[in-house]
Amino acid sequence: MGKLKIAFYWAASCGGCEIAVLDINEKILEVVEKADIVFWPVAMDIKYKDVEAMPDKSIDVCFFNGAIRNEENERMAKLLRRKSKILVAFGSCACEGGVIGLANLWDRNSVFERVYLETPSTRNPESVTPETSVEVAGGELELPKFYNTLKTLAQTVEVDYFLSGCPPPIPCIIQALEAILSGNLPPKGSSLLPNKSVCDECPREKKDRKVSEIKRIYEIEDDFKTCFWDQGVVCMGPATRAGCDAQCPKANIPCTGCNGPGPRVTDQGAAITNALASALTDPQVIKQIVDPVGTFYKYSLAASILRRKLVK
Amino acid sequence: MERAEREKAAGLSFPEEVASRLGGETIKLCYQCGTCASSCPVAKITPNFNPRELIKLSLLGERDEVISGDAIWLCCSCYNCQERCPQKVEIAEVIYALRNIAFEEGRIPPIYSEFASALLRDGRIIKVSKFVEKKRSTLGLPPLKPTGVEALTRILSATGFNKLYERRERK
Amino acid sequence: MKRYALFLGCTIPARQPNYELSARKALTKLGIELVDLAETTCCAPPPVRSIDLETSLAVAAYNICLAEEAGLDLVTLCSGCFESLSVANNMLKGDEHLKNRINRVLSEVGKEFLGSRSVKHYLQVLVEDVGIERLKRNVSRSLSGLRAAAFYGCHALRPSGLLGLDDPERPRILDDLIEALGAESVEYRNKLKCCGGLLRGYSDELALDLAREKIINASRAGADCIVTLCPFCFVALDMGQLQMRSRYKETYDMPILHYSELLCLALGADPKELAVQTHKVKIDKVLDKVL
Amino acid sequence: MENVKVGVFLSDCGGQLPKILDFDAIMGYVKGIPGVVLVERSSEFWRGEGIKKILDAVKRGKVNRVVVAESVPKLGEINIAQAVEEAGLNPYLVEVVDLKNGCAWPHRETPREATEKAKAMLLAAVERVKLLEPIEKIEFPVLQSALVIGGGIAGMQAAMDLAELGFEVYLIEKEPFLGGIAARAGTFFPTDDCAICIQSSTSDVKTVTPTSRKCVYRSGISEVPNLKILTNAKVVKVEGVPGNYRVTVEKRPRYVDESKCVGCNLCIEACPVEVPDDYNAGLKTRKAVYINVPNVYPPVPVIDEDACKFHECARCVEVCPSDAINLDQKAELVSLNVGSIIVAVGFREFNPSVIKEYHYDDYPDVITHLELARMIDGFGPTGGMILRPSDRKPAKKIVMIQCVGSRDRRYNPYCSSICCMISLKHAILIKEAHPEIDVTICYIDIRTTGREHEKYYERARELGVKFVKGRPTEVFMDPETKRLIVDVEDALLNRFLELEADLVVLASAFVPAEDAGEIAEILGLELGEDGFFKEYNAKLRPTETKVKGVFICGGAVFPKDAPTSSLHAHSAAIKAAKFLLNGKIVKDQRTAVVKEEYCGDxxxxxxxxxxxxxxxxxxxxxxxxxxxxxxxCEGCGVCVGTCPLNAIELKNWRQDQMLTQIRALLSVKASKPLVLAICCSECGHAAVDSSGMAMLQYPASVRVMKVPCTGIIQVQHFLEAFKAGAQGVMVVGCKSDGCHYEVGSQIAGRKVELAKILLKEYGVEPERLEMLNVVYIEGARFAEAARRMVERLEKMGPLRLIESV
Incomplete structure (x- = not known):
């Protein structure tokens, strides 16, 4: 058997996932020994047309990070799907929409207004916002269309495996690569993270699970050993997949949920509110939650059941 | 009283009106056991004051009798009743609340208006005479520091005390 | 040396500089440093509370803010001030909603009540900071043979939940302090009942009736004097006796002493330094007995 | 995989339903649902010929899933399930829907809409039944024995009942003698008999009639077969499960061997140590080896460890003729295996010292009623004389103060309920024996609510007991006369009284037994805010607790007089007997189960x-x-509604089953906005039923889904419902304090509140979601809320969830 052909692609994302690939350190040597990287825009000079020219299913595995924010993202998702045997949604943005999925609380126009006109650092006297085609000297320029609603990769094309996280936990990337290299893969549609929750890996002690007051992290004197919930701080750990070794709670920061919901859950924010509702001693406490969507759906709004805010 | 509270109080029955005010919150807990009455040194020497009856009248909604009567001013604020009330009715505070209502309606005994005007003028409810102030040095006492009349005036106008007082003056 | 902000209030500077004098002398001698704050006002006692409860809380809280800014706890010589300030201090400390409400008022004068300081009656300072034992050691003129009737009045003890000076049903602090000076504290009927002071000016009759009962009960119990811890009680009982004489056509001759005066005597002070001639009922009987 | 064959049996209720519903259309629709192999119609299916058709279809293997549309849901469900089980099909593969009360009747004004709703209901039932799996029953053994904790009136009565029913019973008492607080009380109202008089054992029938009462020591309680009494003993640990509890009891040493003691009391005579007798309110002394009063059980002395000098003295050992005294006895741990436990630890008198104004702690002549009771008792420390403890002179004036520490928000806010009667009883006993004694009762309200109780109030008045309406402010000692004075306002006279008294008797509150908290902790029982043991349901299950097989009775639950304690004890005994009787618990497994590989701890x-x-x-x-x-597990699903990983599910309410049902109910459209009403199967669905029965009209676009308890609902379900086409969602559950599963409806309420916050963020009007807490009789409220919801939705306009990208 010849060397595997691997591709990495970067759609709407911050780039952190690309760094995470490099964070596997010397493991990369093993990877390149067994595999050729055939497409990786961040590191290699290959044009889209080169990919288009590849035969269908000629890429063995494509790691796709980033969400589908615009037409170009979607075109590339579809293209890479066609060219790849295995498509892995890599990172929170590809899997659940990621932090940028919170833009689904707005629409294209309000995003443009904010980004291109309103931010204090913006100087845009002519109020230019992106258009799909612009007449310039020398012809017409085309820009990919910016969608009203950000989508996840799976909402766009069929995805074989999911490796969530912001970025995905390094040990899980290594495990996934090993599984791919060895061909020892779980059933399609699975996540490559463990099925447990962050709590399972978290060393903090759980106590009475009663929340009489919700506090933000700066409002408590953390004892560094009691579960955040028992200190009145909302922690997404219970509703978030394991795999990260609870590195945030271990560093005294509550989990914000980047690994996405558990395997049997479609809506991470709703899932954590169930637990919260059960733990509250007084329903009025509910009102103390500042920014509920930002808290419960920090990474997963685009993948939630309702997916976005309604626009009338 | 805050505006929202005042609005709420309008149209309430008298017991509710009292209960909605600062100090009056506990009035409805009273079950007329009379501990307050037997605790009260004033009730023992005058038939004109009995805290149990005062609360009963209030609970029965006898607003005019309570507010315009003499009784609310006869409490000596000794807190004996409040200390021993088995229902934790804060009787002395309730009586303050009743007095507050009376004041808002312009019913106020002269001695209290003396206190109020002294307070507004000097920042003290009893004026320190020049004579006494001068005498301090002969006694070996340090001179008095200035009072915070200005700050007090602003506080009194923020709480509406000034207006309450002026309303009384007009009456 | 412990420092306190001395809160004088209204009655003492207006009517009883002698009380202030003895208290300053005694406390200073026992190692307590007293600081006078500028810009204080009336503590907003029951007469102000009767007009508007919110105002009284705000005014009391304003005065506490001054102490908070100075970084000092407050000490009062007057039970009225002690009660007003303690009630406001403890109510606001225990009720976030009320605290915010009062702070909205205080923001008008650029103040914010934090609840970082405590309010003490000077008897507490004597017991807690000086200590009964040290007090005893400082006594140079024992008052043994003196039968003193301790009179607590109301506002040093009640509402007990917000004051915490002593058990409102069985207080000991003043009795203990009297006995620390070598005198005997005598029991008498209705010791804990009100002096009627707050009714003065509204119903002098009733006020005098209440005060009279105190005088009668204490003399029946064979007391040489009544010892007070509040200028209001003092006036009610001392000035009160003159008024009783004319009203009831009876003779009353019960010396009334501030505890601080008794303390100064025990600490060896010359009565002349204490301006005791301002007492309406002469205290010569007491002086004869102890000097 | 099993080939699912669904049979649908449609009852037309004797031809009533087709007047509203288009049965042909419905039958045609149902036939078209994949998996449905048989559709039958009859006038009824829950009995008679109808049920035979179902049996027949099951027996012949034509169907292996059954959906029945029937209008007597609960009764029908039971009959049909039984019949299906007899025919060889697991009874949990049946789904019953009520097309009459749930559809035709409440929507009879809109028959076409009703027909569409009927289709949706049947589709949902078919889709659900297709996903159901067989559920088994499991049997758990129940030991034929019981433990009764507390040897007062209630404990003794309950223990005798159970023992005489043939169960092996252990009665344990922490004091050295049986009798509890009642034994100290002298006589009882309203029977005026001795406190230590209880039912006599029916095993004694040879000599007396079984109806007779006897003193504890003559009652034969010690001779009841199967009843073992352990005094001086307390429970230290309980392990195991209902029906099979392993109890560890610590038996403290008595130092007198019960099996050897002959009751000669020589040891007591010989003992040189005298200490104040606490049992008798310190009014006399007793020896270090003692018995409380002559007529106790066991009639065996006990040695007071704190007072005895043991081997330094050993005089008792020398004089004992039967070698019964063993000064080296040690505490021993006894292990008991019991199927059931009854807690009867009683109550105790509140120590009124904290009410300083009454000076109980420092005036010896201020006493409580239990102390007075000891004086009234002929066996008591004064031989029945009413004396002033301070100088032992007869008391001439007695003032009783009611509500001391009761109805007092500083201490115990509740009315202790028996103190008025105790005061009246004592006042009468004193007046009858010593008419010259002046007795005054200061009261707030006199409460004599039991049968024959008012006659005590009358009798007291006849005898000249004085009543003062007012709660005294204080008891003080006149400094000159040194007499006690009770300072009280008589509110009826409007006058202040200073009542002189030789003896002031405080009707002190009754509060939970000192070890109530400890025992509750050991047994996992709940205490009320008042500190007494909490009953499962005050109305219907007053002697049961939330822990299966553990019962409560008597004063442990609340202060009670003797008749009520007895009544309560018999109730607890019968409940315990019912629990023990079969020797097993048969429990169907419609329970929760954890998919361990997904559980995130x-x-x-x-x-x-x-x-x-x-x-x-x-x-x-x-x-x-x-x-x-x-x-x-009771199968409520509160855990399911909580699990953020969906790792826990009810076996017959799995997530896929619920989602399928939601989608099916909403897949058949309506002309008005679709509403999903998720109802608990208790009060929630009962209210829906009752609205149908009363033919109260609400729109047929309201689709009802039944769940065991609203606690199972997750926030996802609301979102899924909106996504599936619901314009509004209602959650209909029990009142929050009346939830049949304790907490479910409360938690559902919070979830609704939380979900509303989320919906708002999603730009969905929070008014589209509503929680309704009802009881059965509030069908009208449900119908009204459903109508309002639809009206509201019509005003809001349709919900458009995902706009195009």
């Missing part, structure tokens, strides 16, 4: 489970996971 479910049915266990690979007790 967040530990919310063990805390939220109202039945303590979930515990944490460590798995082979080192993870901690939740595990559900098949015995304790």
């Amino acid at each position: 967040c530990e919310f479910c063990p805390v939220i489970c109202p039945y303590n049915a979930i515990s944490l266990v460590q798995t082979g690979n080192g993870h901690f996971v939740a595990r559900v007790s098949e015995l304790l």
Whole structure:
């Protein structure tokens, strides 16, 4: 058997996932020994047309990070799907929409207004916002269309495996690569993270699970050993997949949920509110939650059941 | 009283009106056991004051009798009743609340208006005479520091005390 | 040396500089440093509370803010001030909603009540900071043979939940302090009942009736004097006796002493330094007995 | 995979339903649902010929899933399930829908809409039944023995009942003698007999009639077969499960061997140590070896460890003729295996010292009623004389003060309920024996609510007892006369009284037994805010607790007089007997189950489970996971509604089953906005039923889904419902304090509140979601709320969830 052909692609994302690939350190040597990287825009000079020219299913595995924010993202998702045997949604943005999925609380126009006109650092006297085609000297320029609603990769094309996280936990990337290299893969549609929750890996002690007051992290004197919930701080750990070794709670920061919901859950924010509702001693406490969507759906709004805010 | 509270109080029955005010919150807990009455040194020497009856009248909604009567001013604020009330009715505070209502309606005994005007003028409810102030040095006492009349005036106008007082003056 | 902000209030500077004098002398001698704050006002006692409860809380809280800014706890010589300030201090400390409400008022004068300081009656300072034992050691003129009737009045003890000076049903602090000076504290009927002071000016009759009962009960119990811890009680009982004489056509001759005066005597002070001639009922009987 | 064959049996209610519903259309629709192999119609299916058709279809293997549309849902469900089981099909593969009360009647004004709703209901039932799996029953053994904790009136009565029914019973009492607080009380109202008089054993029938009462020591309680009494003993540990509890009892040493003692009392005579007798209010002394009063059980002295000098003295050992004294006895741990436990630890008198103004702590002549009772008792310390403890002179003036520490928000806010009667009883006993004694009762309200109780009030008045309406402010000692004075306002006279008294008797509150908290902790029982043991349901299950097989009775539940304690004890005994009787608990397994591979050890479910049915266990690979007790789980689903990983599910209310049902109910459209009403199967669905029965009209676009308890609902369900086409969602559950599963409806309420916050963020009007808390009789409220919801939705306009990208 010849060397595997691997591709990495970067759609709407911050780039952190690309760094995470490099964070596997010397493991990369093993990877390149067994595999050729055939497409990786961040590191290699290959044009889209080169990919288009590849035969269908000629890429063995494509790691796709980033969400589908615009037409170009979607075109590339579809293209890479066609060219790849295995498509892995890599990172929170590809899997659940990621932090940028919170833009689904707005629409294209309000995003443009904010980004291109309103931010204090913006100087845009002519109020230019992106258009799909612009007449310039020398012809017409085309820009990919910016969608009203950000989508996840799976909402766009069929995805074989999911490796969530912001970025995905390094040990899980290594495990996934090993599984791919060895061909020892779980059933399609699975996540490559463990099925447990962050709590399972978290060393903090759980106590009475009663929340009489919700506090933000700066409002408590953390004892560094009691579960955040028992200190009145909302922690997404219970509703978030394991795999990260609870590195945030271990560093005294509550989990914000980047690994996405558990395997049997479609809506991470709703899932954590169930637990919260059960733990509250007084329903009025509910009102103390500042920014509920930002808290419960920090990474997963685009993948939630309702997916976005309604626009009338 | 805050505006929202005042609005709420309008149209309430008298017991509710009292209960909605600062100090009056506990009035409805009273079950007329009379501990307050037997605790009260004033009730023992005058038939004109009995805290149990005062609360009963209030609970029965006898607003005019309570507010315009003499009784609310006869409490000596000794807190004996409040200390021993088995229902934790804060009787002395309730009586303050009743007095507050009376004041808002312009019913106020002269001695209290003396206190109020002294307070507004000097920042003290009893004026320190020049004579006494001068005498301090002969006694070996340090001179008095200035009072915070200005700050007090602003506080009194923020709480509406000034207006309450002026309303009384007009009456 | 412990420092306190001395809160004088209204009655003492207006009517009883002698009380202030003895208290300053005694406390200073026992190692307590007293600081006078500028810009204080009336503590907003029951007469102000009767007009508007919110105002009284705000005014009391304003005065506490001054102490908070100075970084000092407050000490009062007057039970009225002690009660007003303690009630406001403890109510606001225990009720976030009320605290915010009062702070909205205080923001008008650029103040914010934090609840970082405590309010003490000077008897507490004597017991807690000086200590009964040290007090005893400082006594140079024992008052043994003196039968003193301790009179607590109301506002040093009640509402007990917000004051915490002593058990409102069985207080000991003043009795203990009297006995620390070598005198005997005598029991008498209705010791804990009100002096009627707050009714003065509204119903002098009733006020005098209440005060009279105190005088009668204490003399029946064979007391040489009544010892007070509040200028209001003092006036009610001392000035009160003159008024009783004319009203009831009876003779009353019960010396009334501030505890601080008794303390100064025990600490060896010359009565002349204490301006005791301002007492309406002469205290010569007491002086004869102890000097 | 099993080939699912669904049979649908449609009852037309004797031809009533087709007047509203288009049965042909419905039958045609149902036939078209994949998996449906048989559709039958009859006038009724829950009995008679109809049920035979179902049996026949099952027996012949034509169908292996059954959907029945029937209008007597509960009764029908039971009959049909039984019949199906007899025919060889698991009874949990049946789904019953009520097309009459749930559809035709409440929508009879809109027959076409009703027909569409009927289709949706049947589709949902078929889709659900297709996903159901067989559920088994499990049997758990129940030992034929019981433990009764507390040897007062209630404990003794309950123990005798159970023992005489043939169960092996252990009665344990922490004091050295039986009798409890009642034994100190002298006589009882309203029977005026001795406190220590109880039912006599029916095993004694040879000599007396079984109806006779006897003193404890003559009652034969010690001779009842199967009854073992352990005094001086307390429970220290309880392990195991309902029906099979392993109880560890610590038996403290008595130092006198009960089996050897002949009751000669020589040891007591010989003992040189005298200490104040607490039992008798310190009014006399007793020896270090003692018995309380002559007529106790066991009639064997006990040695007071704190007072005895043991081997330094040993005079008792020397004089004992039967070698019964063993000064080296040690505490021993006794292990008991019992099926059931009855808690009858009683109550105690509140120590009124904290009410300083009454000076109980420092005036010897201020006493409580239990202390007075000892004086009135002929066996008591004064031989029945009413004396002033201070100088032992006869008391001439007695003032009783009611509500001391009761109805007092500083101490115990409740009315102790028996003190008025005790005061009246004591006043009468004193007046009858010593008419010259002046007795005054200061009261707030006199409460004589029991049968024959008012006559005590009358009798007291006849005898000249004085009543003063007012609660005294204080008791003080006149400094000159040194007499006690009770300072009180008589509110009826409007006058202040200073009542002189030789003796002031405080009707002190009754409060929970000192060890109530400890025992509650050991047994996992709940205490009320007042500190007394909490009953499962005050109205219907007054002697049961939330812990299966553990019962409560007597003063442990609330202060009670003797008749009520007896009544309560017999009730607890019969409940315990009912629990023990079969020797087993048969429990169907419609329970929760944890998919351990998905459990994330967040530990919310063990805390939220109202039945303590979930515990944490460590798995082979080192993870901690939740595990559900098949015995304790009641199948409410509160854990399911809590689990943020969906790792726990009810076997017959799985997530896929619920989602399928939601989607099916909403898949058949309506002309008005679709509403999903998720109802608990208790009060919630009962209210829906009752609205139908009363033919109260609400729009047929309101689609009802039944769940065991609203506690099972997750926020996802609301979102899924909106996504599936619902314009509004209602949650209909029990009143929050009336939830049949304790906490479910309360938690559902909070979820609705939380979900509303989320919906707002999603730009969905929060008014589209509503929680309704109802009881059965509030069908009208449900119908009204449903109508309002639809009206509201019509005003809001349709919900458009995902706009195009």
